Amino acid sequence: MPQVIAVTSEKGGVGKSTLSVHLTGAFQERGLSAVLVDEDGRVGSAVRWARRGPGLPFPVLEPEDVKPKKLREADVVIIDTEGRPKRKELRLLGERADLILVPSGVSMLELEATAELMNFFHEDPQTRRRTRVVVNRVPPIGKAGEAAREDLRESGVTVCNTLVRSYAAYVRAAELGVLCRDVPTRDQGAERAAQAWADIVTLSRELL
Numbered sequence: 541m542p543q544v545i546a547v548t549s550e551k552g553g554v555g556k557s558t559l560s561v562h563l564t565g566a567f568q569e570r571g572l573s574a575v576l577v578d579e580d581g582r583v584g585s586a587v588r589w590a591r592r593g594p595g596l597p598f599p600v601l602e603p604e605d606v607k608p609k610k611l612r613e614a615d616v617v618i619i620d621t622e623g624r625p626k627r628k629e630l631r632l633l634g635e636r637a638d639l640i641l642v643p644s645g646v647s648m649l650e651l652e653a654t655a656e657l658m659n660f661f662h663e664d665p666q667t668r669r670r671t672r673v674v675v676n677r678v679p680p681i682g683k684a685g686e687a688a689r690e691d692l693r694e695s696g697v698t699v700c701n702t703l704v705r706s707y708a709a710y711v712r713a714a715e716l717g718v719l720c721r722d723v724p725t726r727d728q729g730a731e732r733a734a735q736a737w738a739d740i741v742t743l744s745r746e747l748l
């Protein structure tokens with residue numbers, strides 16, 4: 541059976557789709573059979589990302605295209621969810637996923653929203669053990685990422701060691717429908733693409 545990683549958040553726009561697409565790419569690059577399931581049909585979704593470019597190096601499926609038998613053959617399944625899911629959906633996610641990954645920005649409001657969601661997940665001890673925050677869109681200069689990570693840890697939240705830094709390469713990758721690793725080097729947005737990709741690979745190793 542595959543490891544199922546669900547990416548969700550209390551707030552919208554925290555980087556769920558960006559992380560889901562890139563993490564799936566990192567698992568695939570490491571030789572794992574990785575599948576991305578897009579449970580969000582809107583504009584910023586992974587399915588549309590895949591259609592915008594030459595195609596991503598792994599399957600991106602909509603829920604209605606999921607064939608359970610095929611999915612069982614994968615090593616890892618990443619589920620990208622829509623922003624602001626209902627409590628009931630979150631409970632279901634807790635049952636379906638081996639790991640719930642919650643991206644959070646470093647601002648006070650984002651940290652508050654993350655803490656609120658984590659309080660909900662912590663109500664159930666089983667789900668609690670499966671839930672981890674990843675600090676995302678960390679300013680590459682300064683210590684805001686480290687500070688956010690420590691704040692969350694002090695409040696009892698499990699937080700990934702890897703800080704995913706903020707780079708334009710992610711935005712450009714979404715526009716081109718590729719992974720930041722594959723943004724052409726001459727492209728203006730390609731600056732620091734290698735660092736961006738390195739963060740993702742490091743995170744993927746921490747998860748699986």
Ligand SMILES: Nc1ncnc2c1ncn2[C@@H]1O[C@H](COP(=O)(O)OP(=O)(O)OP(=O)(O)O)[C@@H](O)[C@H]1O
Pocket residue numbers: 549551552553554555556557558559580584621622623624676677678704705706707708710711712714
């Ligand atoms: N590490 C990062 N560095 C720079 N920009 C980022 C990073 N992660 C995400 N972004 C940008 O932030 C915006 C929101 O990201 P994304 O669409 O992945 O969020 P989301 O949580 O999936 O949003 P929604 O809740 O609408 O589904 C996008 O423009 C994306 O390119």
Ligand SMILES: [Mg+2]
Pocket residue numbers: 556557558580584585621622623
């Ligand atoms: Mg999204």
